[in-house]
Amino acid sequence: MEFLDAYSIRARLFPAILTIAPAVALALLATNWTDPGLSEIVSTVGIAVLFFAAADLARRMGRRRERQLFAETGGKPYNTELCHDNSTLVKGMRDRYRTFIARKINQAPLSEDDERQNPKAARDFYDECFFWLRENTRDTERFKLLFHENVSYGFRRNLLGLKPIGILLNILVFALAAAIVWLEPGFASLSDGKLVFLAIFSLIHAMFFIFGVSQSSVLDASRTYARQLALSTETLISSENKAG
Template sequence: MQMDKMFGMDRYDRTARLNPALLTLLPALLFVFVWFPAVWTQLGAIAAFVVTCGVLFALTRLARKSGQNVERKMGSRVGRLHTASLLSLSDDRLPKNMKTRCRSYIEKHSKIVLPSLFDENQDPKNAQDDRLLAVRWLLEHTRPQSEASLLLNENIAYGFARNLLGLKPLGIAITTTVALGSAYFLYDLEIGSTAFVLGALLCGAAFIGLLMWVFLVTKSWVEHASQVYAEKILSLCLEH
């Protein structure tokens, strides 16, 4: 039985939710491995038990919840709300021809009447709700072909970025603690010893990880992933 099926996780759960959580916790696990090898051995003995107690599932829920908080705070800049905004006649981020074809396809096949520019100006909230309904219909309507169209790949890429951003505070806290803790333990070790080399590598890796959390895991990264995902969703209208 495949691991993703065994633990009730599909490809999205495994890549977009579990992987960000594991990446966040990895420095802490390496810290235990380097500085507390006896504890690490004991951890290895109980790993199977811990997994069966639902820790993997809990990690995916943690990443999912963190990602949802990010999406809620960023509003229409990411996610389905962002995709819906691209269908607005007052938004110029999509080529005009592409937007016209997308709107025509949705109105023809879903029977949803998308708001005109006048409607958008008169009632922006209701107009956004109508566009969001259209996006939800499009996602459901194209679900069978999402794998073949690579839509799932872009959804996973966006989910991974969003969830990793949600875990950023925890990631910064862990890498900072690991870097400082390793530096503290290195102080009393003989330079050149195996323990010193491993500790120095861990300290350096944790510092690099901290820089990556600060400068690479950003809102702009998530926004870019959301834009690519949104364009992929809407491009499905052009394939018919």
């Protein structure tokens, strides 16, 4: 049942469904549903299983593409939202959050000179800060906005990983649909009207993958998630103040 959690459905299954939609549309349009037989039953079961397999593939290819993306952009990014020279948050917020988290991880908050004189130590410090933040913001109800941003990042990352498959499927579906109409096999029933619909659908779908699924959209979602993660410190501070 872990597969059915909200993150898995929205960040893994939805990109998978979007990617294989042309193939599913072809299977539905080309099959004779007025008099269903064994082939229709097999198609229905096959599509259901395909969704689960595609969701797992989305996760694996998304992670692989993530590693490639980080390598192409200079390595895995680390959170700098609490650094002194970062203007994502106003200075007062950065100082307050940095002091709060530093106390939680039993370290002294870094000064501007500390960051400048020892960048490696500063990076390790902020990595630890954000690791602590991620571990303490896993309550999806309490940190609902953060969860939504995490889902958005996962969805875009996995869709980017599936981009080549999505484009290829549109090409193959159009070719298969044309072959079905030309050869008229007995197991299929695809009229010219259905073919036109499928051709238009495949074209729009391919354009979406070519122009709408991009590295920049993934990086943008990553920055938005990192900012929201830093802002979640405010909720943790407020909760501690109320408890105190």
